[in-house]
Amino acid sequence: MKLSTKFNELKGKNEAALLSYVCAGDPDIESTPGIVDALIKGGADIIELGLPFSDPVADGPTIQEASERALKAGMNPDRYFELVASLDVDVPLVCMTYYNLVFQRGLDSFVEDCVNSGISGLIIPDLPAEESEDLAKACANKDIDLIFLISPVTTDERIKMILEKCSGFVYIVSRLGVTGARSDVTDATAQILSRVKTDVPKAVGFGISNGDQASRVVSAGADGVIVGSAFVDIIASGENVNQRLEELAKDIKDGCRTN
């Protein structure tokens, strides 16, 4: 499913999207389909599936450790696309990975594999808009959304430039730092949301771990909330994983129905 279709559908229902991130193959390849199902059952509207990289500089310890577990379990791009193709889901899937894996596979091949396995969008956190021209071309040819990030320190000039290149949704980082669940969701969120003027849906990520925070982010004007580390923490704990994922997704999704 296309990302725009999903966001439009949710807009019709006056609710924000829950975008949930997990790392494919964490803790092992067999667990991923069940994890994805649990998240969707709990209310996840879009699934971001991480393709693990050995040196994830934009991520904090939680997701770095998830990447290490997945790599250890044998996850690689070949298996990733097989796994994604085998998922039986009716929500959009987004691939999140680092540029060297895309580069090494070849930009066109990588995008082709995304199309064939049912992925609708790509997030590459170490690929700023300036370096994205080649991949943007490959994505446009195959109608894959290329999603960019905007942070609180991104200048207005850069925001404009990034929005020109961004499709699907724009990933707004609510605070400085790397990924990781935090208890504070600051005023910076409202501020940055007001600076990003676009028709492209705005999803806010970094540090959101419960329904209350989600609700505040949605009240501030977000079209979606992105939750990663809080889910990954549950997977890392290894206890009642799928049940707890479903419960947390439900709690956060409730927060997305604020309006």
Next chain:
Amino acid sequence: MSGPKYGKYGGQFVPEILMPALEELEEGYEKYRNDPEFLKELDYYLKDFAGRETPLYYAKNMSKKYGVKIYLKREDLVHGGAHKLNNTIGQALLAKYMGKTRLVAETGAGQHGTATAMAGTNMGFQTHVYMGAKDTVRQRMNVYRMELMGATVHPVESGSKTLKDAINEALRDWVSNVENTHYLIGSVVGPHPYPMMVRDFQSVIGNEVKQQIMEKEGRYPDSIVACTGGGSNAMGIFHPFVEDKEVDLVAVEAGGSGMKQTEKAALHSASLSVGEDGVLQGARTRILQDRYGQILESSSVSAGLDYSGVGPELAYLADIGRITPRVANDDMALNAFHELSLMEGIIPALESSHAVAHVMEAAESGDLGELVVINLSGRGDKDLEAVRKIDLGE
């Protein structure tokens, strides 16, 4: 000034959150690099604090044994014991001019961390150094040196616990504290403008060699040989000679325990010689990676060369045939470490020993010509314990 790219290499592959900081740094560097006040202060620090200029020493015993004229550029005599201080003085001063109050740095062997602590404490910064946990053990004395100078050393337990992981952590710190912090990268790696800026600050080495060799020999050397991990001492001595095509520039990488690799790790650190085109830690360059693009751990007896990538400009210069990549393995480096100590009364750093080892191997073949300059990038004090243990078979 070079742009962000060297041929197809270089660029800025970093999280969006860092892009404004890189823009600010580019602007800052552009503003101050030719500012008379800045240059005057830089010159003062290099001369009176670091101890420049360093001698170009004629290694008479080594020359006699190997039948070519060998000069050593004595970066081991810089305050702190390595060339690293040239760059940390430059960047710390720039950070001061830009109004930053906090420095973060990564370090492998500890030389760059030490040099950052020196410049940082002298200029009044709060200094945080990230170091692979494995390296904090093999370079214990450098950790102590940094702490003596007021720096906070953070051992990094993730990944391979070496330089590559320390860089990841330093980047994360910078991402989190970008407003008051300058990330003081220690080599000609990372996103633009670092490779260019570090090269410029290190070019003092090559510029001095140019003058010194003319005074002593009346001509440029046939070869300049430098060890290469990230490549800062190599670019520093090579850069002023890049246009002088008659001078061969030889970059010697760490061959580790063998030019092989396992599924997750290489037994060497020779990314320039056998690495492949890829994107690592902010730049497109040659890197050690598997067929999927996962970064392979590197290996070397010298922590300072133990890195999976290399500076993008070196990758470019290798592509166009301007520099010649060569490899010296652990045993050759250890042998050179001993031999230079015995012959000249100079104990080289294990990193520099790779360059010395290559000259010892290649001198007889005639490939290096008659007049050779080795960049003796650092002194071996920090390696004494490690080498002693290897000698004793511990």
